[in-house]
Amino acid sequence: MSKIKVMDEALANKIAAGEVVEKTMNVVKELVENSIDAKASIIKIELIDSGVREIKVIDDGIGMDRDDAILAFSRHATSKLKTLDDLFNINSLGFRGEALPSIASVSNVYLKTSDGITGTELTIEGGKIKEVLSADLKKGTTITVTNLFYNTPVRLKYLKSLYTELANITDYVNKMALSYPNRKFILKNNDKELLNTSGNGDLLKTILNIYGVVVASKMLKIAGENNDYKISGYISYPELTKSNRSSITLLINNRVVKNYEVVKAILESFHTYIPKDRYPYAVLNIEVDPFLVDVNVHPTKMEVKFSKVDSLLNLIYETISNKLSAKTLIPKAIQDNVEDNYYKDLESKDLEVNDNLYDYQNAEESKQEKTKKNLTEITFDFSNSASNTKDNGHQEVEEDARIKNMYPIGIVHGTYIICENELGMFIIDQHAAAERINYEKYYHALSTHSKNTIDVLIPYKIELPSHEYLILEQNFHILDNLGFKYEEFGNNTIIIRSHPTWLPKYAPLEAIKKIIDIIIKEEDFDEEKFNEKVAITLACKMSIKAGDVITLPDMTYLINQLKKTKNPFTCPHGRPTIITYTKYDLEKLFKRAM
Ligand code: ZN
Ligand code: ZN
Numbered sequence: 001m002s003k004i005k006v007m008d009e010a011l012a013n014k015i016a017a018g019e020v021v022e023k024t025m026n027v028v029k030e031l032v033e034n035s036i037d038a039k040a041s042i043i044k045i046e047l048i049d050s051g052v053r054e055i056k057v058i059d060d061g062i063g064m065d066r067d068d069a070i071l072a073f074s075r076h077a078t079s080k081l082k083t084l085d086d087l088f089n090i091n092s093l094g095f096r097g098e099a100l101p102s103i104a105s106v107s108n109v110y111l112k113t114s115d116g117i118t119g120t121e122l123t124i125e126g127g128k129i130k131e132v133l134s135a136d137l138k139k140g141t142t143i144t145v146t147n148l149f150y151n152t153p154v155r156l157k158y159l160k161s162l163y164t165e166l167a168n169i170t171d172y173v174n175k176m177a178l179s180y181p182n183r184k185f186i187l188k189n190n191d192k193e194l195l196n197t198s199g200n201g202d203l204l205k206t207i208l209n210i211y212g213v214v215v216a217s218k219m220l221k222i223a224g225e226n227n228d229y230k231i232s233g234y235i236s237y238p239e240l241t242k243s244n245r246s247s248i249t250l251l252i253n254n255r256v257v258k259n260y261e262v263v264k265a266i267l268e269s270f271h272t273y274i275p276k277d278r279y280p281y282a283v284l285n286i287e288v289d290p291f292l293v294d295v296n297v298h299p300t301k302m303e304v305k306f307s308k309v310d311s312l313l314n315l316i317y318e319t320i321s322n323k324l325s326a327k328t329l330i331p332k333a334i335q336d337n338v339e340d341n342y343y344k345d346l347e348s349k350d351l352e353v354n355d356n357l358y359d360y361q362n363a364e365e366s367k368q369e370k371t372k373k374n375l376t377e378i379t380f381d382f383s384n385s386a387s388n389t390k391d392n393g394h395q396e397v398e399e400d401a402r403i404k405n406m407y408p409i410g411i412v413h414g415t416y417i418i419c420e421n422e423l424g425m426f427i428i429d430q431h432a433a434a435e436r437i438n439y440e441k442y443y444h445a446l447s448t449h450s451k452n453t454i455d456v457l458i459p460y461k462i463e464l465p466s467h468e469y470l471i472l473e474q475n476f477h478i479l480d481n482l483g484f485k486y487e488e489f490g491n492n493t494i495i496i497r498s499h500p501t502w503l504p505k506y507a508p509l510e511a512i513k514k515i516i517d518i519i520i521k522e523e524d525f526d527e528e529k530f531n532e533k534v535a536i537t538l539a540c541k542m543s544i545k546a547g548d549v550i551t552l553p554d555m556t557y558l559i560n561q562l563k564k565t566k567n568p569f570t571c572p573h574g575r576p577t578i579i580t581y582t583k584y585d586l587e588k589l590f591k592r593a594m
Contacts, residue, residue, distance in 0.1 A: 037061075061139075119134060196209065222284075236282065242279050248281070273574060294307070328402040330578050333579050406559060431571075439539035451483045455485075460496040468520050479519070
């Protein structure tokens with residue numbers, strides 16, 4: 001009788017394993033979280049072949065006595081393990097207690113544990129305890145899981161490649177290290193060390209351990225709070241980006257979670273500071289009453305939902321954008337050798353970050369800048385922004401102290417303006433700078449619904465293919481909102497009699513055609529998105545291009561206008577407008593200073 005019961009249990013464990021332990025990552029996760037629950041201060045994870053052959057987790061935690069060690073692998077005693085130090089204070093990890101027996105049912109497990117009073121060694125095969133021995137008394141737990149999935153060949157087939165498994169595990173352990181900067185994490189695969197954190201409680205130090213010196217030296221500390229939430233952590237300078245969002249770590253009360261809306265709020269605060277397909281580094285801890293968090297959305301994926309989510313998103317957006325807008329963000333042409341004492345004990349083991357620094361992949365823009373230039377379009381919109389700033393509704397922004405006065409000296413490759421001041425040498429991309437100025441001007445005019453219009457002497461006649469005209473006809477209200485005066489003229493033709501004053505004066509027809517083009521292509525009209533698109537498109541197509549000849553006074557004017565923008569450091573596509581060689585950089589390069 002009892003034998004049958006055991007069989008049933010083994011079967012039940014296998015079924016449960018399918019839900020819980022479908023990846024080596026989940027096994028690592030379970031074991032590491034047990035170590036954390038055991039209050040370990042050092043957690044060492046050693047893998048062979050990404051964990052498929054062997055996963056060993058060694059900790060110096062409180063350990064277990066003999067009875068608890070045996071109970072830990074019995075399905076009926078799982079409630080024992082559910083007394084977790086659960087930081088959410090809710091049932092976020094409902095599967096937890098079942099995971100150890102589930103893991104044991106699809107692998108061989110060797111456990112050595114000691115609570116300092118008794119030491120125990122267990123050998124478990126296929127979910128059954130084979131041997132119980134006494135062990136030495138060194139406090140802590142070592143658990144070795146070998147031949148994972150050995151008795152479930154089908155599942156083994158579905159395991160992703162070893163590399164992907166390892167990437168997932170590394171990502172997970174990195175994030176655990178960020179959640180618990182006061183614990184030391186060591187991760188090895190086939191004897192190669194992938195992570196070794198200091199565990200001294202300093203989050204920036206952990207960032208350094210994970211991402212390397214270059215990243216750690218370009219992080220900005222952030223903090224903010226409102227009635228519901230308190231946030232703290234680090235974000236990267238906009239010049240430091242990645243091609244995916246894997247370096248954004250979210251923590252709630254120091255526990256790693258995922259939340260799409262929060263990531264989106266972070267990205268929105270970086271809007272136009274970084275290219276659209278690039279992502280910042282961020283470690284954001286959200287402190288909140290667990291009452292406002294719902295983790296039951298998907299416990300194994302760590303996805304959460306927030307009550308009062310707008311309150312949180314506003315706080316994040318405000319905190320990050322205020323931080324960015326208070327900083328001088330001119331990237332240095334020469335990267336510092338970060339050698340101060342803080343970092344000296346560590347070598348940079350960051351492999352990809354350097355390559356990423358200026359790896360902007362916005363090929364579209366550079367392509368378009370290489371195409372043949374149409375001279376009628378190529379003028380910086382001096383006339384408009386120079387004098388009548390009040391008339392065209394462009395708000396005068398207080399001169400930005402983030403950029404000191406600088407004086408143009410000349411131009412390189414017809415594109416890069418060389419300037420200087422007492423701090424060093426600056427190089428400005430004339431197109432990117434003009435684009436930033438015009439983008440902010442157009443965006444401001446659009447979003448404040450500036451209705452000043454100007455009549456054209458000879459009305460513009462625009463004829464469209466009939467299917468496009470039909471779409472335009474349905475969207476005439478957009479033209480009305482923008483302040484255009486127009487009339488329909490026969491078949492598929494519109495006549496423009498007056499247009500908003502903020503359009504570039506030297507080529508209003510081109511601009512109008514581009515706006516109509518956007519209206520026709522825009523699917524679900526959303527005013528903010530539309531304004532953004534019009535502002536970026538006009539700024540990009542109607543500003544001076546690379547290679548356009550400008551004079552020294554033009555350069556001075558351009559610099560002064562750039563200084564007045566809200567974000568003078570990047571163009572609306574997130575590329576830098578300005579970089580610098582500091583005086584010290586130059587002295588170092590010429591070996592005047594060492
Ligand atoms: Zn452009
Ligand atoms: Zn641009």
